Amino acid sequence: MADYSKYLExxxxxxxxxxxxxxxxxxxxxxxxxxxxxxxxxxTLKDALSFLISEDDTLSQKERSEILIRLNKQxxxxxxxxxxxxxRRIFLRSAASLLLLLAVGGGAYYxxxxxxxxxxxxxxxxxxxVRGQESVQLVxxxxxxxxxxxxxxxxxxxxxxxxxxxxGDEAFSVEENVGxxxxxxxxxxxxxxxxxxxxxxxxxxxxxxxxxxxxFSKNKREVYIDxxxxxxxxxxxxAPFIVKTPQEDYSIEVVGTSFNVSAYKVDRNFETVLxxxxxxxxxxxxxxxxxxxxxxxxxxxxxxxHSRKISVAKVNPENYTLWTQGLLLFEDLELNRIVKRLERxxxxxxxxxxxxxxxxxxxxxxxxxxxxxxxxxxxAVTASLKLEKIDETQFIIK
Amino acid sequence: MQxxxxxxxxxxxxxxxxxxxxxxxxxxxxxDRLFIYGSKLTPxxxxxxxxxxxxxxxxxxxxxxxxxxxxxxxxxxxxxKNTLLRKIQRERRIIELNKxxxxxxxxxxxxxxxxxxxxxxxxxxxxxxxxxxxxxxxxKEILFLRFMQGLSxxxxxxxxxxxxxxxxxxxxxxVKKIRKSLGAKTNMIFYLFFNLQKVSTx
Numbered sequence: 056m057a058d059y060s061k062y063l064e065x066x067x068x069x070x071x072x073x074x075x076x077x078x079x080x081x082x083x084x085x086x087x088x089x090x091x092x093x094x095x096x097x098x099t100l101k102d103a104l105s106f107l108i109s110e111d112d113t114l115s116q117k118e119r120s121e122i123l124i125r126l127n128k129q130x131x132x133x134x135x136x137x138x139x140x141x142x143r144r145i146f147l148r149s150a151a152s153l154l155l156l157l158a159v160g161g162g163a164y165y166x167x168x169x170x171x172x173x174x175x176x177x178x179x180x181x182x183x184x185v186r187g188q189e190s191v192q193l194v195x196x197x198x199x200x201x202x203x204x205x206x207x208x209x210x211x212x213x214x215x216x217x218x219x220x221x222x223g224d225e226a227f228s229v230e231e232n233v234g235x236x237x238x239x240x241x242x243x244x245x246x247x248x249x250x251x252x253x254x255x256x257x258x259x260x261x262x263x264x265x266x267x268x269x270x271f272s273k274n275k276r277e278v279y280i281d282x283x284x285x286x287x288x289x290x291x292x293x294a295p296f297i298v299k300t301p302q303e304d305y306s307i308e309v310v311g312t313s314f315n316v317s318a319y320k321v322d323r324n325f326e327t328v329l330x331x332x333x334x335x336x337x338x339x340x341x342x343x344x345x346x347x348x349x350x351x352x353x354x355x356x357x358x359x360x361h362s363r364k365i366s367v368a369k370v371n372p373e374n375y376t377l378w379t380q381g382l383l384l385f386e387d388l389e390l391n392r393i394v395k396r397l398e399r400x401x402x403x404x405x406x407x408x409x410x411x412x413x414x415x416x417x418x419x420x421x422x423x424x425x426x427x428x429x430x431x432x433x434x435a436v437t438a439s440l441k442l443e444k445i446d447e448t449q450f451i452i453k
Numbered sequence: 454m455q456x457x458x459x460x461x462x463x464x465x466x467x468x469x470x471x472x473x474x475x476x477x478x479x480x481x482x483x484x485d486r487l488f489i490y491g492s493k494l495t496p497x498x499x500x501x502x503x504x505x506x507x508x509x510x511x512x513x514x515x516x517x518x519x520x521x522x523x524x525x526x527x528x529x530x531x532x533x534k535n536t537l538l539r540k541i542q543r544e545r546r547i548i549e550l551n552k553x554x555x556x557x558x559x560x561x562x563x564x565x566x567x568x569x570x571x572x573x574x575x576x577x578x579x580x581x582x583x584x585x586x587x588x589x590x591x592x593k594e595i596l597f598l599r600f601m602q603g604l605s606x607x608x609x610x611x612x613x614x615x616x617x618x619x620x621x622x623x624x625x626x627x628v629k630k631i632r633k634s635l636g637a638k639t640n641m642i643f644y645l646f647f648n649l650q651k652v653s654t655x
Contacts, residue, residue, distance in 0.1 A: 063624075063625075063628065066603065069600060069603060070603070072600075073600050073601055073603075099632065099635075100628075100632075102635060103628055103631040103632040103635060104600065104628065104631075106562060106581050106585065106631050107562065107585075107596050107597075107600050107601075107627075107631075108562065108600075108601075109489075109493070109560050109561065109562060109597055109601055110560075110561035110562065111489045111492070111601075112488070112489065112492040112498065113485060113488065113489065114484065114485060114488045114502075118502065119481075119484055119485075121502075122480075122484065122502055122505055122506050122509075123477065123480055123481075123484075125506055126480070126506050126509050126510060126513075129506065129510055130510065130513055133514075
């Protein structure tokens with residue numbers, strides 16, 4: 056007597072009953088011919104089992120390939136993120152700085168989904184918030200922020216909007232960034248150098264934030280600066296380059312040129328110094344009167360935020376652009392302003408015991424690349440002042 | 454191991470080495486199977502599709518820690534069930550719609566269409582139908598995994614969380630019942646049932 060289970064446990068048999076392909080059919084027909092004594096058994100079992108064949112819902116060919124495509128994307132994205140993660144692990148030594156950014160940023164954070172939306176002022180961080188950052192922050196989108204711990208970083212956008220960040224020995228790139236507005240936050244004590252998609256170079260000084268699109272539109276290039284930056288604008292007659300400031304009434308329009316803008320939200324004066332080329336200062340003095348003023352190289356336009364008045368003076372542009380190389384040159388400049396620069400540059404606080412001393416005007420040169428203590432000593436000597444250290448970040452001028 | 458997918462050892466090794474084509478081949482080889490199983494566990498086909506994606510994504514990420522001899526089919530079916538249950542449970546927790554357990558197994562048997570060659574009286578058909586309708590979800594799932602998916606008893610036991618020999622008993626008991634209702638002219642199935650101990654597994 057044949058053993059029934061030898062069929063129920065036979066994979067080939069099960070396949071024959073449930074998968075029903077010709078190959079199996081042939082095999083089992085041959086088999087039955089050779090084992091006629093089992094014929095009845097085989098068909099009995101086959102009949103019984105065929106009741107267990109299930110009715111199946113199936114995927115269409117389209118669905119099948121859609122899942123595979125999504126799957127491949129997911130894997131590609133993951134690999135990308137892993138690369139990014141490796142990078143971040145190096146730079147995000149302090150996760151706290153990011154948390155802080157998110158916490159204080161909160162509503163202030165704004166991600167430009169619309170290129171035409173140029174209402175920057177509502178969305179930028181306050182001075183305290185910028186100050187509070189421990190490292191340079193590059194905000195690419197809501198979900199992507201890169202922390203750059205190096206004091207002097209270089210960020211490049213290529214014409215497609217892909218970003219390359221170099222800081223110290225590390226380099227890292229981000230793709231698929233097109234059309235988004237990016238924000239670069241440079242806290243006190245840090246500097247950054249940025250090349251935009253059009254080739255324009257911007258040196259961003261401490262305590263500044265710059266907002267710009269990853270790729271410019273065809274006929275207009277617009278960025279926003281709260282702070283100080285030195286621009287070397289790539290020439291493009293078809294697309295004027297406009298620098299917006301925290302004051303809606305004050306902006307700078309350029310074609311191709313090099314100039315320095317100092318427009319800290321907290322400062323009383325916004326200054327634009329032209330090194331070469333031509334810039335137009337667009338400012339409002341009254342409710343409706345928008346004026347355009349053309350600067351010539353070696354001129355500085357100084358706009359008083361309160362009075363809305365603009366004045367022009369001849370200056371040595373080097374005095375206003377050498378900070379990009381870590382040098383501070385000043386002629387007949389109020390001590391207050393020098394101190395402010397140093398506070399930003401080194402992320403320190405310098406107080407005056409006698410506030411009147413702040414209005415003393417001095418001239419000289421400071422090499423900011425040197426140790427902070429050395430720089431401060433040099434300043435004290437130049438201004439014949441006594442500068443005392445309270446703690447690591449606080450100093451007082453006596 | 455040779456199964457209806459053919460010899461998958463080579464494919465598996467290539468996939469573990471990071472061969473993208475091998476990965477796509479594995480996907481194509483198993484996706485239909487997985488979908489069929491998944492759609493028995495939930496009627497939500499989009500959910501099943503999402504879970505299939507997740508299962509293969511996990512497989513990709515775990516490729517280095519999987520052994521050479523793992524049965525891919527078993528591994529994938531099991532992951533799919535776990536993934537589905539996890540997602541369904543999560544959804545239910547959020548919406549709190551359905552208090553039903555997540556072990557539903559909805560299977561439709563297609564025997565009415567398939568048995569054309571052998572004329573079976575309506576009466577017998579009805580009898581078998583009743584037997585199948587009486588099966589609980591777990592029993593249905595066991596039969597499905599055994600016959601439609603070709604898993605071993607021990608693999609099924611892992612998936613449905615029932616002891617391996619009990620899985621085997623369930624299978625034989627059902628086959629026996631069906632056979633009986635088709636006409637107990639022979640006691641072959643009966644005989645078979647009592648010969649379980651002798652049976653070798655594949």
